[in-house]
Each structure stands twice: as structure tokens, then as C-alpha cells.
Amino acid sequence: MVRLPLTPEQLAAGKRLGHQLRQARGDRTLAxxxxxxxxxxxxxxxIETGRMATPAFTTVAALARVLPLSLDELADICLAHTGLRQTG
Structure with missing residues (x-):
């Protein structure tokens, strides 16, 4: 199966996700x-640098578990600017 290139929106979402994860990591080391x-x-x-714009769900869930983030927060960040974001 050939994977299609990521869209500009997917790349931007990956950068937003990476930035949020990096912020949440704070002073803790990457390792x-x-x-x-x-x-x-x-x-x-x-993921943090945006070079992996679409990480596996299980990877994102594992990171949310060890960082002070919820999956809902991460979904909102990833879906920002797409019109798909849930509102409260």
C-alpha cells in the first residue's frame, strides 16, 4: 500500500501537537x-519537532498518560483550524 503525502493541514497539526507535547514536558528530559x-x-x-506529524494513537495516548495532558486537549490542538474541532 502506498501512503499518500501528508497535506499541509496534517503537517501543521503535527507541529502543533509536537509543540504542545514539548511544552507539557517542561523541565523533564526527553529520555x-x-x-x-x-x-x-x-x-x-x-514528534516534538514535527518530523513525525501523524504518530500512532497508542503513542499519543501513552504520552498523554505521562504528561499533564488529556486526549481531549490533544485532539483540540490537532484539529484546530480544520473546522472539525469539537466545541463544548
Whole structure:
């Protein structure tokens, strides 16, 4: 199966997600958070820098579990500017 290139909107959502995860990590090291989430530090680095714009749901869920973030918050961040964002 050939994967289609990501759209500009998907790339922007990945950058927003990465920025939010980096902010939530605060002073904790990348390696510490990655280990707690059960992912590699390189995977977390790629997500935080936007180089991995569409990480697996289980990866995002694991990061939300170890950071002070909810999946709802992360969904809102990813869906911002798409018209798909849920409102309260």
C-alpha cells in the first residue's frame, strides 16, 4: 500500500501537537518522558519537532498518560483550524 503525502493541514497539526507535547514536558528530559511512555527518545524527538506529524494513537495516548495532558486537549490542538474541532 502506498501512503499518500501528508497535506499541509496534517503537517501543521503535527507541529502543533509536537509543540504542545514539548511544552507539557517542561523541565523533564526527553529520555525520561520517552521511557515512561514506553517509546524511544528518537520517536519523541521526531514528534516534538514535527518530523513525525501523524504518530500512532497508542503513542499519543501513552504520552498523554505521562504528561499533564488529556486526549481531549490533544485532539483540540490537532484539529484546530480544520473546522472539525469539537466545541463544548
Amino acid at each position: 525520561e518522558v520517552a521511557q515512561e511512555a514506553g517509546i524511544s527518545p528518537e520517536t519523541l524527538r521526531k
